[in-house]
Amino acid sequence: MMFKFLTKWLFLPALIALFASCADDEEGTEFLFNREVMELSVIRGCADENDTSACYRVRFSLPIKKDDLACIRVWLDTTVVDDTSKAVSSKQIDNSTMCLEYDENGSRLADTVDLTKEVKEFLDKDYDSLQVAFFCEYSDNGDPGAVQRVFLHFKDDLLPSSVNVPDPVTWTDGAQFEWHRSTDQTDFYKPAELSGIIFGYNVVIYAEDSEEDLSDIKVILTTPEGVDSTGKKYYQRHARIRSTKDSVWVDSVSRGEKKKNVLRLAVLDGKGFDFDNDSLNRYSMTIRGLRPMSVYTIGIAAWDAVGNQSCTECLSEPKNNKRFDTTDSVAPVMPTKLYVIEDTLFPGKARLDSNNRLRIFWNMSVDPFVVDHPIESDTVVVIPDTCKFILCYDTVATYVIEHYDVIAKEWKKFDYVIGDSARYGQKFQLEKDTMMVSTRTVNKNGTAQALFVTDTIRWVSPGDTIILRIRARDKSGYYSAALIDTIYVSPGVLAAELECPEGYVPVSVNDSTKFCMERYEHRNDSGEFVYNVLHSEAVAACEAVSASGFKVSLCKERDWELVCLSGGALSNGVLVEESVNSAKSLFSYCNVGTNDSASAADISKRDYRCTNKTGVKDLPGQYQEWVIGKSEDTVAVAKGSSYKVFSGLDRESLMLCTNRSYPYFTRLGYTTDSVYLYREGAKVDTVFKADTSRTLYKVLTKKDFKDSLQFFEVQDASGNTIGEDYAPYSEYKKGGDEWLETLANGLVYVPSEVKVVFLTGSKVAYRGATAFYKSPAISFRCCAYPE
Known part of the structure; x- marks a missing residue:
């Protein structure tokens, strides 16, 4: 030493x-x-x-x-x-x-x-x-x-962390505050240990108006332990936490007339900060019963278990604490008319842009401060010169845009935005027939200017009729009276050249070829989707449709594909916005691979966002669709994907416009030709084609075959032969008619012949079954070609 x-x-x-x-x-x-x-x-x-x-x-x-x-x-x-x-x-x-x-x-x-x-x-x-x-x-x-x-x-003399109160949500007569449990270091020499017990919080609410009485305002406290709306469980009114050298307690405070604009609350805790589950650290306080358009403050101080408190000064002068203002109690004023960009080919109808978007305009809504305001509303909102901004009215917080679903018979909110809420910040002025961006707030003569705001509706089809409801919402959460207007969308250039039958939309695959295609998969006279049909039944159903000036048939594969591609602009036959994940939107909007057959069958559950540029719906999803193959000898082809989950297959590839599916049944592989056996040591190799490079052991011909298959002629309900099928003869004999009905799947199986064969031991995709294949996941749509 x-x-x-x-x-x-x-x-x-x-x-x-x-x-x-x-x-x-x-x-x-x-x-x-x-x-x-x-x-x-x-x-x-x-x-x-x-x-x-x-x-x-x-x-x-x-x-x-x-x-x-x-x-x-x-x-x-x-x-x-x-x-x-x-x-x-x-x-x-x-x-x-x-x-x-x-x-x-x-x-x-x-x-x-x-x-x-x-x-x-x-x-x-x-x-x-x-x-x-x-x-x-x-x-x-x-x-x-x-x-x-x-x-x-020697002891815990360290203050708990200060409470950070984010900006509250406020409305006319109240506000909601949130905060996290404070952390507390109990040992100066262990700075990483921050889970000391928090005894509670002193909360003080202050009204700027000294005449306002806060004594009986409603307080609802949500803690990690539960909810207290009476002040008898997790908090106490007119109370505060105090401490001496050796104890901490909750004490009542006076409620004198001179301090009626101050409310003190003692919020109890008793837990330390939970680092594993943050949700167990959250507090929320809702207060109601405040005055509209008034100024308040709130201060919150944390106390640890030995009496150390944070933020001492934030409670000593309540007027200097965090400020919040309540809002007014008057609903906004809304105009009664929408404006659109008209199509010169179809006057009075709205024109879509190149990506099927519809631009709408309406006169800016305002939020008056008093009920007997002088502001008037019609096609525009008229504000007298005597009514000054901020003194007489304010801007609204946002707008809510909905459309009326005529099938579901209910209003549905558009759950997307082109931008964020700031998109309503840009203002426009109507000059003759054009909306021009405006940089002025008043006209040259000093009168208030009629300013307009805009939004964009996406995934709109040519010829749509859209009933819109727009409401302004102010900072208090009040809604204006609804602006309800009907927009008739231009059917587009193709409609001017080709008038399609009802339920069909005009489409084009090149500059010279124009025809009509069913907007949805085919439906019967009752409006129900037709599915679980044979390819031949789909052909017959379309050919039975009568339309003057048109020849109606099952859509041709190449035509279906080109309409889906929309000139190469779409890979799945669906308009996709840059802000939307392509694969996710197809699964969500088009019901692809969800196993939800009920939504596929119910048109009211179809999503308007599953559409292509010409308004043809649900090409990639809901149901696969029978088409006429590209050549006469092509077996039946299905296009697109469906609600069904195909095990082991790539769903995104199935949804491509260019993909073609051949429905088939799996059958035992067989041959009626010679079978060649080649010995390699002790092993014998079986092949079905001669191999001159090897030493032949034996050739089996038809007389040596031990297997047999029962073949059937497959007929539809009308007795027409639509194909051939087969099964092991032993299974047919053992199962009988009951087994045959299971195999037939609603068709008629007529035994035709028994063939002696050599079973290869493999299973093959029997494409010949496409002629009599049907599935609840396969439908079709018809095309009408001008005669």
Whole structure:
């Protein structure tokens, strides 16, 4: 050990004079950093590792200049050397707790002093913490170094973290606040441990109007433990948390007439911060019964389990706390008419842009402050010159746009936006027949200008009739009267050239070929979708449709594909916005691979967003669709995908316009030709084509075959033969008519012949079954070609 304790030390007069010159009230004193101890730190453990009692040691680096270092003075507490002084006087030196003598022969750079014995008397006096001051004495009469300090912490004297209250949600007569449980460090020497118990929170709500009485406003508190709307479980009204040296409690506060505009609440907690589940740290407070258009503040202070509180000053002056304002109680004013960009080919009808978007405009809504406002509404909102902005009215928060679903017979909100809520910030002015961006708020004659806002409706089909309902919503959550208007969308250029039958839309596959296609998959006279039909039945159903000037047939594969591609602009036959994930939208909007057959069959559940540029719906999903193959000898082809989940198949590939499916049944593979056996050692290899490079073991011909298959003539309900099928003869004989009905799947299986064959041991996709294949996931749509 480099130091020893000196119980008595005689001072030379020059040395006394030196310290007298270092008094606090002496100006101009220079302190040399190389004459002071550095890097002070507290070691709470005992020197003897087996000693578990409370020990306090201070480790420090010796001053850089060690020559003439006579002693290092140490003081405990602040009664002799306070926590701000840089120098000490001779009187203070005489009252030091100890002096550590430096051994000039030592070579150590740092050392540790054990203060456990000296600290004990302060622990007995119930101190929370203690200052330890160090000052280096030199015998060379030179300038001293500054006093250095370290603090010993015995108890929890650390404040919990301050409560951060985000901007609240406010309305006419109330507000909602949210905050997270505070963290609390209970041990100064363990800064990473922040889960100390929070006793609770003092909340103060203040009204700027001193005449407003907050005593009985409604308070609903939601805590991690539950909800309290009465103040009898998780909070107390007219109360606050207090503490003394040894206790923390909730005390009631006066409700005097002079403080009726202040409400104090004590919110109870009792838990520490939960680092594993953040939802268990959240608090929410809703207050109701405030005055409209008034100013308030809120302050929240956290208290830990020993009485330390954060944010003391935020409760002492409530008017300086976080401000929030309630809103007015008057609904916004809304115009009664929509404006659109007209199509010159079809006057009075709205024109779509190249991506099937419909631009709409309406006169800007405003939010008056008083019920008897002078603002009038018609096709535009008229604001008199006497009604000044901010004094008489304000802007609205946003608009809600809905459309009426005539099939479901209900209003449905558009659940998308072109931009964010700021899209209503740009204003327009109507000049003749054109909407121009406006930079003025008043006209040249000084009267209020009729300004318009805009939005864009997406996924609109040519010829649509859209009933829109637009309501303005102010900052209070009040809705205006609804602007309800009907928009008739132009059917487009193709409709001007080709008048299609009802339920069909005009389409084009090139500049010269135009025809009509059913908007949805085929429906019967009752409006029900037709599915689970044979390819031949689909052909017959379309050919039975009568339309003057058109020849109606099942759509041809190439025509279906080109309409789906829309000139190469679409890969799946569906308009896709850049902001929407393509695959996700197809699955969500087009009911692809969901196994939801009910939604496919119910037109009211179809999504308007599953559409192509010409208004043809549901090409990639809902049902697969029979088409006429590209050549006469092509077996029946299905296009698109469906609601059905096809195990092991790529759903996105199935949805491509260019994809073609051949429905089939799996059957046993067989041959009626010769079978060749080749020996390779002890193994015999069976092949179905001669291999001259190998040594032949044996050839099996029809007379050697042991297997037999029963073939059937497959007939439809009318007795027409539509194909051939087969099954193992043994299964047919064993199962009988009941088994045959299962195989037939509603068709008629007439046994035709038994063939002796050689079964190859494999299963094959029997495409001949497409002629009599039907599925609940396959429908069709018809095309009408001009005669």
